[in-house]
Amino acid sequence: MRRALGSKVALYVVLSLGAIAFLFPFYYMVVGSLQTDVDPTPAGAFPDPANLTGDNYAAINERINLLQGLLNSGIFTGGVLLGTVVFGVLAGYALAVLQWRGRSATFALALLVQVIPFQLLMIPLYVMIARDYGLSDTYMGMILPFFINSTAVIIFRQYFLQLPPDLFSAARIDGAGEFRLLWSVALPLVRPALLTAVLLTFIGPWNEFLWPFLITKEASMQPLAVSLANFISNIAASTSNPFGAMMAGAVVLAVPAVTLFIVFQRYFTTNDLGSGVKG
Amino acid sequence: MTTDVAASAGRTGGDPGRPAGPAAGGDAATSRRRRRILGAQPLGILFSAPYLAFVVVVFAWPIVFAVWMSFQDYFFAAPGAEVDRPFVGFDNYVTVLTDPDVWQAFGNVGIFLLINVPLTVILSIVLATALDRIVHARTFFRVSYYLPYVTASVAVVSVWLFLFARNGLVNNVLGPLAPDPSWLVNSSLAMPTIALFVTWKGLGFYILLYLAALQNVPKELYESVAVDGGGRVRQFFSVTVPGVRPATLLVVLLSTITGANLFTEPYLLTGGGGPNGASTSPVLLIYQRGIEQGNPDVAAAIGVILIVFVLILAAIQRKLVGGDES
Numbered sequence: 001m002r003r004a005l006g007s008k009v010a011l012y013v014v015l016s017l018g019a020i021a022f023l024f025p026f027y028y029m030v031v032g033s034l035q036t037d038v039d040p041t042p043a044g045a046f047p048d049p050a051n052l053t054g055d056n057y058a059a060i061n062e063r064i065n066l067l068q069g070l071l072n073s074g075i076f077t078g079g080v081l082l083g084t085v086v087f088g089v090l091a092g093y094a095l096a097v098l099q100w101r102g103r104s105a106t107f108a109l110a111l112l113v114q115v116i117p118f119q120l121l122m123i124p125l126y127v128m129i130a131r132d133y134g135l136s137d138t139y140m141g142m143i144l145p146f147f148i149n150s151t152a153v154i155i156f157r158q159y160f161l162q163l164p165p166d167l168f169s170a171a172r173i174d175g176a177g178e179f180r181l182l183w184s185v186a187l188p189l190v191r192p193a194l195l196t197a198v199l200l201t202f203i204g205p206w207n208e209f210l211w212p213f214l215i216t217k218e219a220s221m222q223p224l225a226v227s228l229a230n231f232i233s234n235i236a237a238s239t240s241n242p243f244g245a246m247m248a249g250a251v252v253l254a255v256p257a258v259t260l261f262i263v264f265q266r267y268f269t270t271n272d273l274g275s276g277v278k279g
Numbered sequence: 280m281t282t283d284v285a286a287s288a289g290r291t292g293g294d295p296g297r298p299a300g301p302a303a304g305g306d307a308a309t310s311r312r313r314r315r316i317l318g319a320q321p322l323g324i325l326f327s328a329p330y331l332a333f334v335v336v337v338f339a340w341p342i343v344f345a346v347w348m349s350f351q352d353y354f355f356a357a358p359g360a361e362v363d364r365p366f367v368g369f370d371n372y373v374t375v376l377t378d379p380d381v382w383q384a385f386g387n388v389g390i391f392l393l394i395n396v397p398l399t400v401i402l403s404i405v406l407a408t409a410l411d412r413i414v415h416a417r418t419f420f421r422v423s424y425y426l427p428y429v430t431a432s433v434a435v436v437s438v439w440l441f442l443f444a445r446n447g448l449v450n451n452v453l454g455p456l457a458p459d460p461s462w463l464v465n466s467s468l469a470m471p472t473i474a475l476f477v478t479w480k481g482l483g484f485y486i487l488l489y490l491a492a493l494q495n496v497p498k499e500l501y502e503s504v505a506v507d508g509g510g511r512v513r514q515f516f517s518v519t520v521p522g523v524r525p526a527t528l529l530v531v532l533l534s535t536i537t538g539a540n541l542f543t544e545p546y547l548l549t550g551g552g553g554p555n556g557a558s559t560s561p562v563l564l565i566y567q568r569g570i571e572q573g574n575p576d577v578a579a580a581i582g583v584i585l586i587v588f589v590l591i592l593a594a595i596q597r598k599l600v601g602g603d604e605s
Contacts, residue, residue: 094322116342
């Protein structure tokens with residue numbers, strides 16, 4: 001009995017140490033963004049009312065347009081979500097429910113694509129999209145390489161597979177076409193999958209740095225991650241409180257994804273993702 | 280068979296104006312042939328067509344293009360300009376392999392992987408096992424572990440820059456023990472610091488994978504070890520660890536691929552691979568050579584070598600970890 005209690009306590013100690021290591025940098029980000037003068041001593045980790053200010057947010061907003069950045073990030077992410085939900089659902093449905101030649105090859109392809117590192121494609125994609133198609137500094141050029149998320153396709157397939165086949169044959173006998181079947185029978189039943197896939201897809205483009213960094217040179221087209229990175233590497237040094245301004249930018253970039261994730265955390269579950277990755 | 284009937288019924292239903300009689304017989308023969316070639320529900324091809332087109336444009340063709348480019352004297356030209364880009368055989372590969380910066384970058388990735396992969400596996404399996412055993416505050420712990428994973432690298436990199444700055448909190452806490460030169464400008468500590476950052480950032484995702492795998496470990500196995508007098512530690516090593524071996528292989532492979540693709544962290548944390556290239560990664564080099572210096576052919580060759588490097592590593596890891604039955 002005592003031993004069992006001891007091991008329970010040990011479990012919570014290990015987990016709490018982990019939680020501190022994971023949460024502290026976020027806490028420190030917020031505290032740092034509100035300091036008038038940077039205080040990097042341990043005491044500075046506790047907010048001091050005399051040293052609090054919103055000036056850092058104004059300071060970074062003067063150098064990079066935060067609102068425009070958020071808007072660009074939103075359009076980039078929205079485009080990817082639209083492509084993934086429309087064409088990803090169609091492909092997932094075809095892979096799970098319909099019988100057609102090339103079905104297993106297409107599924108194998110969707111799995112393979114997930115292990116192809118995007119960075120290896122960056123030079124040819126840059127040549128094609130920026131040079132050949134002339135799509136640099138456009139939303140289209142930003143969205144194209146991420147347009148349909150393969151992990152989402154696999155999650156959709158997994159969920160459609162769990163629906164009973166009789167459901168579909170019954171509806172077909174009643175004369176429903178495949179689009180009708182997908183829209184009014186299958187989709188309403190897989191709504192949780194839709195949310196999981198949307199969440200998972202969201203964090204990709206919202207957090208993506210390398211590709212929009214390559215393809216946008218105009219500040220007015222840059223997603224927030226790119227303009228914040230430019231601020232960090234080129235501009236920060238010339239502000240009066242560089243770290244405060246950096247933290248303020250980081251908070252603005254982090255808040256939308258973190259909020260969405262906390263609100264919908266129960267859709268971000270083990271089994272969906274596990275099956276998504278393992279197929 | 281049922282689906283067949285249903286499918287044709289569906290088609291008839293969708294086309295009520297179709298004439299009956301001999302014409303329908305001929306129709307049936309063509310549709311049988313079509314079915315043999317395209318499958319019972321050719322609509323599936325139509326539904327998947329956008330996705331397949333996407334994969335061809337964004338993955339298949341660029342890979343072919345990259346390999347082709349690495350054997351050409353390829354350079355950027357104005358769109359539509361007629362330029363001669365001759366085949367140069369292995370010239371680009373010779374350029375790459377005689378470049379000490381490339382060797383250094385691959386060595387850096389080696390150091391990165393030696394730290395990142397074992398640390399990721401150990402921490403995520405331990406935290407996932409602990410998380411699987413508790414009842415209270417599960418959601419709180421789960422969410423706090425996934426938070427870095429769902430947050431943009433650029434945002435969390437700024438906090439790490441702040442924490443690990445020369446006068447930052449970490450050095451303040453360490454006092455006289457603080458390394459000199461500081462973490463990110465110290466040539467032997469820059470890469471380990473990046474490895475630590477990436478481990479921290481990605482751990483939540485791997486914990487998620489292990490949590491899923493733990494659901495498949497039969498509970499009776501734990502009981503039988505307990506009956507034999509084995510404690511928690513025995514249970515962990517003789518049931519949990521072998522039980523999640525397929526997940527371990529997946530975690531090792533995925534973290535290796537992620538590590539080979541390192542870009543944002545050295546670009547921002549160490550100001551582009553400093554000090555003196557001690558934290559340059561191959562992808563950073565691809566960016567510098569290909570886009571900053573305008574040698575996409577050389578950059579493509581580095582990319583091809585990187586793929587081969589990862590494939591060799593993956594094959595070795597598969598042998599070492601085993602458990603590839605999943």
